[in-house]
Amino acid sequence: MISVNEAxxxxxxxxxxxxxxxxxxxxxxGSVLAESVLATIDTPxxxxxxMDGYAFVFELWDGVSPLMVIxxxxxxxxxxxxxxxxxxLRIFTGAAMPTGADTVVMQEKVMIQGxxxxxxxxxxIKGNNVRLQGSQTMKGEIALNKGQLLTPxxxxxxxxxxxxxxxVFKPTVSILVTGKELSTVSEVLESGKIFESNAIGLTxxxxxxGINPETVEVVDDVEEELVQSIKSxxxxxxxxxxxxxxxxxYDLVPKSLANCGVNKIFxxxxxxxxxxxxxxxxxxxxxxxxxxxxxxxxxxxxxYIAPAISRFTKKEYFKSLLLPLSTDFVKKSxxxxxxxxxxxxxxxxxxxxxxSYLLNSFAIADCLIELEEDKEFVNQGENVRVLMxx
Amino acid sequence: MISVNEAxxxxxxxxxxxxxxxxxxxxxxGSVLAESVLATIDTPxxxxxxMDGYAFVFELWDGVSPLMVIxxxxxxxxxxxxxxxxxxLRIFTGAAMPTGADTVVMQEKVMIQGxxxxxxxxxxIKGNNVRLQGSQTMKGEIALNKGQLLTPxxxxxxxxxxxxxxxVFKPTVSILVTGKELSTVSEVLESGKIFESNAIGLTxxxxxxGINPETVEVVDDVEEELVQSIKSxxxxxxxxxxxxxxxxxYDLVPKSLANCGVNKIFxxxxxxxxxxxxxxxxxxxxxxxxxxxxxxxxxxxxxYIAPAISRFTKKEYFKSLLLPLSTDFVKKSxxxxxxxxxxxxxxxxxxxxxxSYLLNSFAIADCLIELEEDKEFVNQGENVRVLMxx
Numbered sequence: 001m002i003s004v005n006e007a008x009x010x011x012x013x014x015x016x017x018x019x020x021x022x023x024x025x026x027x028x029x030g031s032v033l034a035e036s037v038l039a040t041i042d043t044p045x046x047x048x049x050x051m052d053g054y055a056f057v058f059e060l061w062d063g064v065s066p067l068m069v070i071x072x073x074x075x076x077x078x079x080x081x082x083x084x085x086x087x088x089l090r091i092f093t094g095a096a097m098p099t100g101a102d103t104v105v106m107q108e109k110v111m112i113q114g115x116x117x118x119x120x121x122x123x124x125i126k127g128n129n130v131r132l133q134g135s136q137t138m139k140g141e142i143a144l145n146k147g148q149l150l151t152p153x154x155x156x157x158x159x160x161x162x163x164x165x166x167x168v169f170k171p172t173v174s175i176l177v178t179g180k181e182l183s184t185v186s187e188v189l190e191s192g193k194i195f196e197s198n199a200i201g202l203t204x205x206x207x208x209x210g211i212n213p214e215t216v217e218v219v220d221d222v223e224e225e226l227v228q229s230i231k232s233x234x235x236x237x238x239x240x241x242x243x244x245x246x247x248x249x250y251d252l253v254p255k256s257l258a259n260c261g262v263n264k265i266f267x268x269x270x271x272x273x274x275x276x277x278x279x280x281x282x283x284x285x286x287x288x289x290x291x292x293x294x295x296x297x298x299x300x301x302x303x304y305i306a307p308a309i310s311r312f313t314k315k316e317y318f319k320s321l322l323l324p325l326s327t328d329f330v331k332k333s334x335x336x337x338x339x340x341x342x343x344x345x346x347x348x349x350x351x352x353x354x355x356s357y358l359l360n361s362f363a364i365a366d367c368l369i370e371l372e373e374d375k376e377f378v379n380q381g382e383n384v385r386v387l388m389x390x
Numbered sequence: 391m392i393s394v395n396e397a398x399x400x401x402x403x404x405x406x407x408x409x410x411x412x413x414x415x416x417x418x419x420g421s422v423l424a425e426s427v428l429a430t431i432d433t434p435x436x437x438x439x440x441m442d443g444y445a446f447v448f449e450l451w452d453g454v455s456p457l458m459v460i461x462x463x464x465x466x467x468x469x470x471x472x473x474x475x476x477x478x479l480r481i482f483t484g485a486a487m488p489t490g491a492d493t494v495v496m497q498e499k500v501m502i503q504g505x506x507x508x509x510x511x512x513x514x515i516k517g518n519n520v521r522l523q524g525s526q527t528m529k530g531e532i533a534l535n536k537g538q539l540l541t542p543x544x545x546x547x548x549x550x551x552x553x554x555x556x557x558v559f560k561p562t563v564s565i566l567v568t569g570k571e572l573s574t575v576s577e578v579l580e581s582g583k584i585f586e587s588n589a590i591g592l593t594x595x596x597x598x599x600g601i602n603p604e605t606v607e608v609v610d611d612v613e614e615e616l617v618q619s620i621k622s623x624x625x626x627x628x629x630x631x632x633x634x635x636x637x638x639x640y641d642l643v644p645k646s647l648a649n650c651g652v653n654k655i656f657x658x659x660x661x662x663x664x665x666x667x668x669x670x671x672x673x674x675x676x677x678x679x680x681x682x683x684x685x686x687x688x689x690x691x692x693x694y695i696a697p698a699i700s701r702f703t704k705k706e707y708f709k710s711l712l713l714p715l716s717t718d719f720v721k722k723s724x725x726x727x728x729x730x731x732x733x734x735x736x737x738x739x740x741x742x743x744x745x746s747y748l749l750n751s752f753a754i755a756d757c758l759i760e761l762e763e764d765k766e767f768v769n770q771g772e773n774v775r776v777l778m779x780x
Contacts, residue, residue: 004404009540019657024592026593026594029597029598030598030780040581043597045579045584046581046582048747050747063542074570075569075571075582075611075640076569076572076583077570078581092638092640093570093636093638094571094682095582108639111620122646131745131747135748136743136750137750138751143750144754145412149780151590151753151779151780152598152688152780153591153684153688153752153753153755154753154754155591155748156587156588156590156591156592156688156749156753157591157595157684159585159586159590160580160584160684160749161585162424174776179466180465181466181484189431189435189552191436191486192465192485192486193432193466194433194484194550195549195551195552197547197549200416200545200549201542201543201546202542204416204419204542204545204546207419208542221465246442246444246483248440248483248497249482250464250482277718278716289628294541294543294546294550296541297546298542298546302610307579312394329599337495350670353526357438357440357521358525359526359546359550360526360533362543362544363534363541363546363547363548364534365541365544380546389543390539390541390542
């Protein structure tokens with residue numbers, strides 16, 4: 001049995017290589033770019049009018065004569081007309097400039113005289129109201145750098161320069177939930193069974209971190225089935241199992257993992273809840289086998305899995321801080337306690353119903369309070385480490 | 391033309407009614423419960439062993455005799471055996487207690503003598519190591535209160551008590567993107583066209599707030615098509631349009647909205663970018679018609695749409711703070727400027743390339759800087775309002 005800090009360090013030591021996925025742009029908001037993105041086209045892709053107005057060739061205009069309007073270009077259209085001296089084309093915002101034209105006068109700055117316009121814009125100079133081709137980004141230029149967090153504006157920007165897929169720092173994750181007593185929520189509950197809740201809880205937790213699990217399976221506690229499911233899910237970066245990890249006759253997970261060639265790093269941690277927590281590796285895959293009690297599952301998620309994922313995605317998720325405890329608390333020495341808490345007025349209160357099979361306190365908690373392994377008594381007002389959760 | 395603050399107030403005044411959706415549990419993490427959830431079953435649904443060990447009837451044991459092990463109950467199973475004096479059943483964590491049995495002795499606290507066990511647990515009392523039926527939640531009890539933020543643990547908790555769908559505070563949203571010049575990103579770019587990027591940018595932005603748009607359509611700038619699309623999307627809580635909202639000959643959105651019976655609240659705001667921003671209502675639907683330039687779209691999303699959604703979801707999204715500006719800045723009086731900025735070392739810097747057709751600065755910005763309407767000059771070191779964005 002190792003300490004919480006040893007367990008955390010052993011896990012994080014194995015989270016230093018990059019885990020990169022190429023994903024459709026729409027799935028990457030909130031992720032960090034794993035390679036610089038090069039522009040594949042000039043943007044704008046052509047000289048573009050920035051206004052509703054009239055396009056003309058500045059140097060072919062004598063500065064006083066009315067211009068004859070010889071046609072119109074809407075956004076999305078192109079015109080093959082070549083403008084001659086004292087000619088103009090009606091043009092709209094976003095439309096491609098006609099060949100040779102370099103200047104747009106706003107529609108508000110002209111007087112219309114039949115088929116002609118008279119420009120009334122004393123300050124107008126060559127190039128006004130035109131967005132030059134490539135003025136945002138040139139083909140081949142770096143559009144966004146590796147390491148950039150992708151925001152909605154970043155997604156929109158990349159879509160605008162024709163990018164469809166990007167490489168981001170993001171591990172793949174699968175979930176295997178074990179237990180003969182589990183009923184999925186769509187069924188009627190049979191005697192002796194309970195509704196399965198770890199799969200949905202872990203899926204929701206992963207989605208909070210921007211990760212959709214590759215597979216979520218409820219596996220029967222039968223060794224052959226377990227081995228089969230583990231084997232077919234060892235291709236992900238993180239494999240999370242719940243249940244069957246204790247030392248009971250039907251706790252088949254550690255044995256099944258060994259049968260699959262998984263290298264055990266540790267099994268059992270000096271903590272409450274979640275003492276039977278198992279961690280191992282198989283090539284690049286990290287295997288987190290958690291005890292099946294839902295509060296232990298959630299605690300291990302926040303304390304071990306989220307920090308591991310954070311290393312891979314290069315993002316911060318849950319803030320840790322020190323807060324004074326609102327009451328005295330007595331605990332057993334030799335185990336780190338993770339308690340469901342609620343913060344208010346710059347202190348933190350331990351919620352009732354901390355047993356690992358109960359989730360009602362966890363459901364209203366806004367933090368996990370860590371009470372250190374060697375402590376037997378924590379005084380009211382003493383600072384404790386608090387992990388703020390969502 | 392109204393001021394930014396007038397526009398914000400007019401919108402928020404219309405965001406006071408509740409918008410509630412009933413959604414599958416897995417889609418509600420991060421949402422706020424719109425009604426209290428009642429437990430539909432006792433949880434645990436039966437008296438349950440908390441340990442791997444042996445179940446027996448405490449008062450039928452004489453305290454010294456070995457107990458005969460007359461069978462086994464795995465998790466998920468039930469046993470019909472009735473335990474008599476000095477009898478026990480092998481039992482595993484999570485398994486249903488046999489009828490009448492009230493106590494479990496841990497397997498570590500017995501000595502096995504053939505078909506009997508000798509209990510070596512001096513402190514053992516009646517009820518030990520048993521989780522009583524309903525000890526977490528009783529059928530009919532309030533499991534979670536209206537107003538509770540649903541966390542992964544909350545989702546897991548509700549799944550565990552058999553809940554499949556919950557009512558949450560969340561508006562429905564649809565997106566209509568207009569513009570003849572728009573090519574969707576899966577196509578090759580034709581002359582005169584640009585890649586459409588507002589639909590994906592707004593979709594990503596809404597997903598950040600936990601909302602998947604009901605429909606996302608790219609609509610041609612033809613009045614009949616526009617009217618048709620608007621009509622078939624007036625059943626949502628928020629309808630967002632982009633493009634066609636200016637005063638050009640082909641800016642058909644305000645006219646089409648009027649044709650659909652939309653009540654204009656305002657059109658044009660004293661701001662840069664996004665001056666032609668239109669806002670209206672149709673029964674319970676709020677209509678945000680944004681200018682088509684991508685930077686204007688994103689700015690209006692953060693400044694107007696996100697605060698409106700925040701009212702409906704009862705959640706905070708983007709933090710506003712005051713920070714000193716890193717350089718002097720000259721602006722036009724009469725317009726509020728929203729500038730793409732980057733914070734560092736407790737000050738904020740205005741990024742280059744602020745034009746509304748450019749997104750490269752927005753893609754790396756971590757905030758929007760608001761410079762007030764009546765200002766003409768902002769001094770280095772002067773505090774400005776900064777909206778932190780993701």
